[in-house]
Amino acid sequence: MQEIQIQTVSLHRIGKKTSAAVFFNVLDDTGSPVSLNNRAEVDVSGSVEVEKILETVKNELEKGVAET
Numbered sequence: 096m097q098e099i100q101i102q103t104v105s106l107h108r109i110g111k112k113t114s115a116a117v118f119f120n121v122l123d124d125t126g127s128p129v130s131l132n133n134r135a136e137v138d139v140s141g142s143v144e145v146e147k148i149l150e151t152v153k154n155e156l157e158k159g160v161a162e163t
Contacts, residue, residue, distance in 0.1 A: 097129060098122045099152055106139070113140045117152050 100120040107114050115137045121130040135155040137148050 096124045097156070098124075098126075099156055101152070102132075104148065111140065112138065115139050115148055117148055119152055119155075121156055 098121070100122055102118045102120065103116075104118075105116050107116065117135045117137065119133050119135070120128055121133065123129050133155060135148075135151045137151045139147065
């Protein structure tokens with residue numbers, strides 16, 4: 096089992112578009128790093144939806160696991 100360790104979530108606004116940059120690490124079940132300093136970018140214009148951010152992080156994790 097892998098764990099996502101979110102380091103930072105930062106919001107950026109350019110005009111009417113708001114995006115969130117999520118920086119995270121992936122750890123294995125012993126707490127050892129599998130992948131460090133990952134970044135996912137999410138369009139959150141209108142409102143910040145935590146589920147949308149977490150879904151994007153999950154997708155990035157799955158993509159990273161598929162590549163390794």
